[in-house]
Each structure stands twice: as structure tokens, then as C-alpha cells.
Amino acid sequence: MVCWLLCLSATFGVTTDRLERFDAVQPHMGTKFEIVCYASTEEQAQQALRSGFDRIAELDRVMSDYDPDSELSKLSAASPTAAPVQISEDLFKVLSAANALSIRTDGAFDVTVGPLTKLWRRARRRSEFPATDLLQTAREATGYQNLKLDQKSRTAALLVPNMRLDLGGIAKGYAADEALRSMAALGVTRAIVNAGGDVVAGEAPPGETGWRIGVAALERDAPPSRFLRVANAAVATSGDVWQFAEIDGVRYSHLLDPKTGLGLTTRSGVTILAPTGIAADALASAVSVLGPQAGLKLIEETAQTEALILTEGVAGAEPHPSSGFDKLLEAD
Numbered sequence: 408m409v410c411w412l413l414c415l416s417a418t419f420g421v422t423t424d425r426l427e428r429f430d431a432v433q434p435h436m437g438t439k440f441e442i443v444c445y446a447s448t449e450e451q452a453q454q455a456l457r458s459g460f461d462r463i464a465e466l467d468r469v470m471s472d473y474d475p476d477s478e479l480s481k482l483s484a485a486s487p488t489a490a491p492v493q494i495s496e497d498l499f500k501v502l503s504a505a506n507a508l509s510i511r512t513d514g515a516f517d518v519t520v521g522p523l524t525k526l527w528r529r530a531r532r533r534s535e536f537p538a539t540d541l542l543q544t545a546r547e548a549t550g551y552q553n554l555k556l557d558q559k560s561r562t563a564a565l566l567v568p569n570m571r572l573d574l575g576g577i578a579k580g581y582a583a584d585e586a587l588r589s590m591a592a593l594g595v596t597r598a599i600v601n602a603g604g605d606v607v608a609g610e611a612p613p614g615e616t617g618w619r620i621g622v623a624a625l626e627r628d629a630p631p632s633r634f635l636r637v638a639n640a641a642v643a644t645s646g647d648v649w650q651f652a653e654i655d656g657v658r659y660s661h662l663l664d665p666k667t668g669l670g671l672t673t674r675s676g677v678t679i680l681a682p683t684g685i686a687a688d689a690l691a692s693a694v695s696v697l698g699p700q701a702g703l704k705l706i707e708e709t710a711q712t713e714a715l716i717l718t719e720g721v722a723g724a725e726p727h728p729s730s731g732f733d734k735l736l737e738a739d
Contacts, residue, residue: 438603455595459586491562521571580688643687646676
């Protein structure tokens with residue numbers, strides 16, 4: 408996911424209808440989380456912001472694939488599990504959502520790509536194509552069918568050796584959802600969370616119909632030319648503008664095709680509007696892998712969800728919107 412999506416229309420220090428705007432930024436999950444909220448007092452706002460960030464930090468400790476002591480890392484390290492492992496409610500929710508999307512997309516979305524992710528992180532650092540034998544070994548340890556979940560016992564089983572789970576395409580959206588939920592429990596409902604480009608919005612700011620979100624362009628550093636007004640919904644963007652490697656003249660995205668084990672080579676930017684952050688986050692990754700035709704079919708079959716796919720054409724970025732996306736754009 409990328410972090411050039413959020414364009415907030417409000418300004419720090421503005422007071423409207425006796426509600427004042429507050430914001431804060433903290434690093435979590437390998438990116439920056441920004442929370443903006445409106446509250447009647449600074450004490451209420453600070454309490455809500457602490458609650459939101461505490462929830463994000465808690466989930467980071469559960470789902471990080473960088474932290475060897477995280478629940479996710481310990482589960483991965485146990486592969487192949489001798490018996491199903493009972494896991495936390497949060498991790499089970501995310502893995503269940505991931506598994507459901509893996510089934511719907513025939514594996515285009517797959518959180519078992521951890522071994523491939525590790526290889527390609529090294530490839531991007533060194534600008535070297537992964538060794539053929541290492542790539543094959545990583546592919547043998549990948550496959551959503553090798554992750555078995557049991558809802559009744561809330562357990563997970565990893566069926567083959569050397570499996571590594573990577574929640575980079577879904578965890579930030581879930582964390583943003585949960586941060587908003589924890590703030591709402593304290594009475595702060597006019598809030599938005601920007602998780603490095605995955606944006607989850609609560610109720611609109613005072614006097615507004617929604618939060619103003621810029622749709623990311625395909626070109627690096629280009630400002631957004633399209634804007635959405637969003638309330639009680641989420642917007643996520645996936646693309647290769649910032650994270651890629653050029654190896655032997657070929658540009659490989661950080662986004663991987665689980666079936667080939669390779670980084671995507673077709674430039675694209677995918678913006679998803681969905682009811683929740685976890686849905687928008689995961690769908691943005693899935694649609695990137697599927698491409699415009701299959702990706703838009705998936706979106707049209709998903710309730711309350713719209714998408715804009717930008718691909719690189721001869722004359723510049725070519726837009727591929729879902730049937731209802733353009734209707735949601737802010738008028739010029």
C-alpha cells in the first residue's frame with residue numbers, strides 16, 4: 408500500500424459547532440498512522456486518540472511479520488504445525504477474511520506469500536532477480552489451501568514446512584477499522600484514520616457531507632485530480648509508484664502474483680471504496696493482481712464497493728472505473 412492518498416479538507420485548530428479538530432501521527436506496521444478527529448474538549452480528544460493508537464499498537468504486536476515475537480510470527484515459525492494452534496480473536500478474524508477473499512479470487516489474494524515476500528524484499532534491496540532454486544522453494548511453501556482455519560475452535564493449522572504469513576495487504580485496514588471503533592466507544596465518532604494510504608472514515612466533519620479524499624495518480628509525486636467525499640466508509644489504494652525494483656530492464660512491483668511468485672510487471676494503481684478498511688485494503692491488493700477485466704468483475708460482484716483502476720497507456724494513465732465509481736466523484 409502507498410501513502411499518497413489522503414487529502415483532508417479541514418485545518419488544525421478550526422472550531423465548528425463547538426467541536427474542535429485534533430490530530431496526531433504515530434509509526435506502526437511499517438508506516439505512519441494519522442488520526443484526525445473532532446471533539447468537544449481537548450481531554451476527550453486526547454483520550455480518544457490514545458485509545459485509537461493503543462489499539463493499533465496492540466494489533467501491530469499481533470500481526471507483524473517483522474517482529475519474531477508477534478503472534479503471527481510465532482504461528483509461522485511453527486509450520487508445519489503438529490496440531491491446530493488456537494489463535495487470538497483478532498488474528499482469526501483477519502485470517503478468515505483473507506481466506507474468504509483467496510477463495511473468491513482463486514488465490515490472487517493470498518496471505519501465505521511470506522516466503523516470496525522475503526525473497527523480493529531482498530531482490531529490491533540488491534536489484535537482483537531471486538535465484539531460481541530459492542524462488543521454487545518459496546513457491547512450494549506458498550498456497551492458501553495450506554492454511555486451515557476452524558471457526559468453532561478458533562484454530563489455525565499450517566500444513567507444509569517453511570510457511571510464512573504476510574498480512575501486509577489486509578492488516579492496516581483492519582487496524583484502522585478497530586482504531587475508529589475504539590474512539591467511537593468513547594463518544595468520538597467524527598474521525599478518520601489514514602494508515603499509510605488506507606483511509607477509514609467515520610462520521611463527516613462538522614458542516615461537511617464527508618471527508619475529502621484525493622484519488623492517487625499513477626505518476627510519482629503527481630497531485631490527485633479526482634476527489635471523493637467519504638463518511639462511514641473506507642478508501643484504499645494499491646500500486647507500484649514507490650515500491651518496485653528494476654532488474655535487467657524490467658520493472659517488478661512489490662505486489663506479487665502468488666501463482667507465479669513474481670512481482671507484477673504491468674504498472675497500475677487501484678483505488679477501492681468499500682464499507683470497511685479490511686475489505687478495501689484486501690480488495691486493492693487482489694484487484695492489482697487480477698488486472699482490470701477480472702478485477703472489475705470482482706468489484707461488480709461485491710456489494711457497496713466501487714473501484715478505479717489506472718493502467719499505463721501510450722498516452723498516459725488509462726482509467727478503468729467500476730460502474731458506480733464516477734458517480735461518487737466530487738464535482739469540479
